[in-house]
Amino acid sequence: MGMDHDLQTSEPASPEEVPQKVSRRALLRDLLAQGAALTAVAVAVSASLLPRPWLQTRVDPLTPAQWREVEALQALILPSEPSAPGAAELGATVYLRLALADPRLDPDDLESLTELLKNVADHVQRAGGTSFAALDVDKQTTVLKELLTDPDAAERFGVAVVFTLEAALSDPVYGGNRHGAGWRWLGLVPAWPQPPEPWFKGAV
Amino acid sequence: MEFDVCVIGSGAGGGSVASALAQAGASVVVLEKGPWLRDGDFFKDEVAAVRRSRYVPDRRSEPHVVETYDEDEGWQAETTEGTGWDFWNGSLVGGASNLMSGFFHRLKPEDFRLLSEFGPIPGANVADWPISYDDLEPWYTLVETAVGVSGRARLHPLADRRSTPDFPLPPLAEHPLADWLDRACAELGLHATPVPRAVLSRSSGVRNPCSYTGFCGDYGCATGAKGSSRAALLGAAVASGSCAVRAEATAQRLVTNARGQITHVEYRNKFGALHKVTARFYVVACQAIETARLLLRSTGPRHPAGLGNSSGQVGQNLAFSTAAWARGELVYRDFSEAQRAELRHPGPWLHRAVLDHYFVRDPQTGQRRKGGLIEFMLGSPNRISAAESAAFTGDVPLWGLPLKRALEEQFRGKKRVLFEVFADWLPTPAGHVTLDPQVRDHLGQPVARVRIDKHPHNKQVADHLLAQGVAILERLGAQNVYQSSRGAPATNLPSGTCRMGADPATSVVDATGRVHDCDNLYVADASVFPTGGSVPPTWTVYALGFRLADTLVKRLGLEGTERKG
Numbered sequence: 001m002g003m004d005h006d007l008q009t010s011e012p013a014s015p016e017e018v019p020q021k022v023s024r025r026a027l028l029r030d031l032l033a034q035g036a037a038l039t040a041v042a043v044a045v046s047a048s049l050l051p052r053p054w055l056q057t058r059v060d061p062l063t064p065a066q067w068r069e070v071e072a073l074q075a076l077i078l079p080s081e082p083s084a085p086g087a088a089e090l091g092a093t094v095y096l097r098l099a100l101a102d103p104r105l106d107p108d109d110l111e112s113l114t115e116l117l118k119n120v121a122d123h124v125q126r127a128g129g130t131s132f133a134a135l136d137v138d139k140q141t142t143v144l145k146e147l148l149t150d151p152d153a154a155e156r157f158g159v160a161v162v163f164t165l166e167a168a169l170s171d172p173v174y175g176g177n178r179h180g181a182g183w184r185w186l187g188l189v190p191a192w193p194q195p196p197e198p199w200f201k202g203a204v
Numbered sequence: 205m206e207f208d209v210c211v212i213g214s215g216a217g218g219g220s221v222a223s224a225l226a227q228a229g230a231s232v233v234v235l236e237k238g239p240w241l242r243d244g245d246f247f248k249d250e251v252a253a254v255r256r257s258r259y260v261p262d263r264r265s266e267p268h269v270v271e272t273y274d275e276d277e278g279w280q281a282e283t284t285e286g287t288g289w290d291f292w293n294g295s296l297v298g299g300a301s302n303l304m305s306g307f308f309h310r311l312k313p314e315d316f317r318l319l320s321e322f323g324p325i326p327g328a329n330v331a332d333w334p335i336s337y338d339d340l341e342p343w344y345t346l347v348e349t350a351v352g353v354s355g356r357a358r359l360h361p362l363a364d365r366r367s368t369p370d371f372p373l374p375p376l377a378e379h380p381l382a383d384w385l386d387r388a389c390a391e392l393g394l395h396a397t398p399v400p401r402a403v404l405s406r407s408s409g410v411r412n413p414c415s416y417t418g419f420c421g422d423y424g425c426a427t428g429a430k431g432s433s434r435a436a437l438l439g440a441a442v443a444s445g446s447c448a449v450r451a452e453a454t455a456q457r458l459v460t461n462a463r464g465q466i467t468h469v470e471y472r473n474k475f476g477a478l479h480k481v482t483a484r485f486y487v488v489a490c491q492a493i494e495t496a497r498l499l500l501r502s503t504g505p506r507h508p509a510g511l512g513n514s515s516g517q518v519g520q521n522l523a524f525s526t527a528a529w530a531r532g533e534l535v536y537r538d539f540s541e542a543q544r545a546e547l548r549h550p551g552p553w554l555h556r557a558v559l560d561h562y563f564v565r566d567p568q569t570g571q572r573r574k575g576g577l578i579e580f581m582l583g584s585p586n587r588i589s590a591a592e593s594a595a596f597t598g599d600v601p602l603w604g605l606p607l608k609r610a611l612e613e614q615f616r617g618k619k620r621v622l623f624e625v626f627a628d629w630l631p632t633p634a635g636h637v638t639l640d641p642q643v644r645d646h647l648g649q650p651v652a653r654v655r656i657d658k659h660p661h662n663k664q665v666a667d668h669l670l671a672q673g674v675a676i677l678e679r680l681g682a683q684n685v686y687q688s689s690r691g692a693p694a695t696n697l698p699s700g701t702c703r704m705g706a707d708p709a710t711s712v713v714d715a716t717g718r719v720h721d722c723d724n725l726y727v728a729d730a731s732v733f734p735t736g737g738s739v740p741p742t743w744t745v746y747a748l749g750f751r752l753a754d755t756l757v758k759r760l761g762l763e764g765t766e767r768k769g
Contacts, residue, residue, distance in 0.1 A: 076604060077607065078603075078607065078608060079604055079605060079608070104256035104262060105256070141604075144603070157600070157601065158601045161595055161601040161603060165588055166255065169250075169587040169588045170250060170255075171247075171251065173249075174251055183587070185612075186612065186614075186615035186616060188587060191248035191417045191419050191585070192415060192417060192426070193246075193248065194247060194248065195247035195248075195249040195252065196247075198251075199249060199251065199252035200256075
């Protein structure tokens, strides 16, 4: 269902329009290694992301440091403007936290995300920085442009873009599209009836 | 307790059989592997319905194995886990009819005699149906009232031959662009014909009329307007007291005795506990791939290769619709203020199809050939999918301010128009469904192994139709036309694995839907289609289901019984 071979369901997407999946990698090993980077500041950032109480018993697949990098990446994907909301106003990172708890999420998407963060870290290190989030926007832009010359990294970046678009335009109940800001920006109205809670709440 | 009839699967096929039998006074039990969701359980939730496909089984626990042909490597198999393939249609009471768009078309009379009308095609296993359009016409008409079909009959060269003058419900409202399409087609010497919808234009019983959100395909209907078998048929069937629906009951196998008759069905409930149901007659309606899978794994002393498979025909002649589509953009700035106002109209539907190419002339031989349907619609209401279309236009996705401007243009600057092509997917000797020898589902049952054999004719016809549709889009003034034709199957429209025919050597069921080699077993879904036709199959599945129920009513001696409900 809902795939590119369907007719008369959702509008078919062409393979050229959606990012291709990458194969699984050693995710747990990466997470363990990165977990050592926890800091008090990072914990505070994580707490500000307003996780749902029913999610708090789950093991967070990303470290607080990784979440800061994700937040910075999403802000570059959808920057804030006076006339149009950006990832920050839309709650893109809050959305992603819920999305990563979705039991139907393709595990390859999480893997792509963590691989992307490794790619970003490599490029930041080469640029003499300590973290992507700590760079100013100009340097972040330079790093990202350089990263996107690698087709594999560009593919993984596509997954981050998709998550950010989902955050902007999914129902606010998923944590993004805060107060319908994404819909209002693009002239869209909520469709009735809206979901009262994430579909997978009972499954988590 | 022994029921008169046990129906496995509750979609358009199973639901229509169960409903008609219950109305006639038969005791019916329906087994459905998915949950029973009510109208109030359905929301316009793109994440749940489209992005995460919550209404179908998880491919990780219930995969299929797909075989595709590689020029260098031959047939290659991989599980659907982690791939873009998916053959599940909707596992919930009412099945995929909950999730359809409900664009309803009848087959044409020639579709029932494809072989005799157009001759054989080398490499394809084309056959005539053992019934005609006239045999099915009364049942198509019954569906219009039983399910609720809105529309208006309009004379045109390929108008359906009807036994009633018009539809029981007036047509749904249309977007102003429908008039544009009418004019564009007329300028090209074509006919844009109104498309009936299995959606209520006014209330009927406990069902409310359409709320015009436009979120139909992939979504359950919250008003009950969509003619799912759940909303239109099964609720009333259960209320009659003659029909029980057991949700989250997954049939494991049909058990047969030494005489080859089915004695009972084994199923597992949501907790995995094994139960059984006994009935006089059994009807399988799990969609083409899963029906074949259930019959193949239901071996017994008289059915060592599976039920209905004494001639090795179960799973053969797999067909689909050939998937092809194109999309164009009507950019507001290219039109006058008055035209822009029309384009910006929020109405969600065009309801127009072009049938002029349903039959075509071969440019080389001049012979009449089978073409197909071109169905027009506005761009999907799915916001995230539309945003992806705007973002992924090159090797690297857009980001930053260029992405934001592209999104604004996508949603505020244009109206997207789409058409889909429906063309026959020819059954071939190689295209079939079998049981995978290794991969099992979460209940330990072998999964279906689906071999996708693309006959070159499929894509040739689809490409021809695609070119005709693109010419219409361009006449409308569409820009940036993107077209897709890969000769791929529409995986949500499988058919043909239990072919209907008179000869048990080449078919699985007879003209009534009864399995040739098992007297108390029937099949009631698109599995029985000898050829798939060039329209969406749901109306035909409903019609065949009601017709099959009529046969069972007679066999049960219930003719003339006062109807319930």
